[in-house]
Amino acid sequence: MPSLRNYDLFISHAWRYNEAYYRLVNLLDTAPYFQYRNYSVPTHDPLVDPDSRISETALANSLDRQIRPVQCVLVIAGMYAAHRFWIDKEITFAQMYNKPIVGLIPWGQERIPMSVQVAAREMVGWNTDSIVGAIRRCAL
Numbered sequence: 001m002p003s004l005r006n007y008d009l010f011i012s013h014a015w016r017y018n019e020a021y022y023r024l025v026n027l028l029d030t031a032p033y034f035q036y037r038n039y040s041v042p043t044h045d046p047l048v049d050p051d052s053r054i055s056e057t058a059l060a061n062s063l064d065r066q067i068r069p070v071q072c073v074l075v076i077a078g079m080y081a082a083h084r085f086w087i088d089k090e091i092t093f094a095q096m097y098n099k100p101i102v103g104l105i106p107w108g109q110e111r112i113p114m115s116v117q118v119a120a121r122e123m124v125g126w127n128t129d130s131i132v133g134a135i136r137r138c139a140l
Helices: 018-029 056-067 084-096 114-120 126-137
Strands: 006-011 035-038 072-076 101-103 124-127
Touching: 006 018, 006 084, 006 124, 006 126, 018 035, 018 114, 018 126, 056 084, 072 124, 072 126, 084 101, 101 114, 101 126
Parallel strands: 006 035, 006 072, 072 101, 101 124
Antiparallel strands: none
């Protein structure tokens, strides 16, 4: 069994389409022998009012502050088409800070965005052992 450590993670997500995010958080929360800190900002605890007209720069700066300290970035490939601009920003920040990216392939997903495939150190299916194993292998 791998030694226990806390993993600092950023999970890419969209507030308006957050079902996959919460399923992933639940999966990680219930994974045996796995501890992590979530540096993402979910809809129930936003940095800003999601209904406000926050500037693109302000939101990008917030993402930068969230990604900078983490050991690994998780990108759910199934959300890419609807949220390409922000997911590309998150990937750019991760690359800028040399943070490993793990791409997650949701159940039934057949097409995976090329930019996620290229950026990811590893692409894994949607199950606990695969995701936790990839985090353990890839995290700084």
